Amino acid sequence: MVNQSFGLIRRMDNKGDKIMVVDRVSKQMVEYWLGTDNQLKEAIEVIQELANGQYTIDNLNEDIITTNIGREEK
Numbered sequence: 001m002v003n004q005s006f007g008l009i010r011r012m013d014n015k016g017d018k019i020m021v022v023d024r025v026s027k028q029m030v031e032y033w034l035g036t037d038n039q040l041k042e043a044i045e046v047i048q049e050l051a052n053g054q055y056t057i058d059n060l061n062e063d064i065i066t067t068n069i070g071r072e073e074k
């Protein structure tokens with residue numbers, strides 16, 4: 001089963017469990033999520049949280065996509 005929403009494609013097993021993210025968010029979506037101030041500082045903090053297991057890739061994807069909902073891509 002494949003669930004596609006807001007540019008993110010997830011493959012799911014028959015129980016509905018997430019297996020893997022197939023597609024990635026765009027660079028423009030990440031830039032919008034990071035905002036205009038202190039992008040490097042914010043990006044470093046996110047990488048540190050990912051490396052330390054305090055933040056997951058799935059959570060990162062969801063946060064970026066949720067922030068971009070309703071925004072028109074240029």
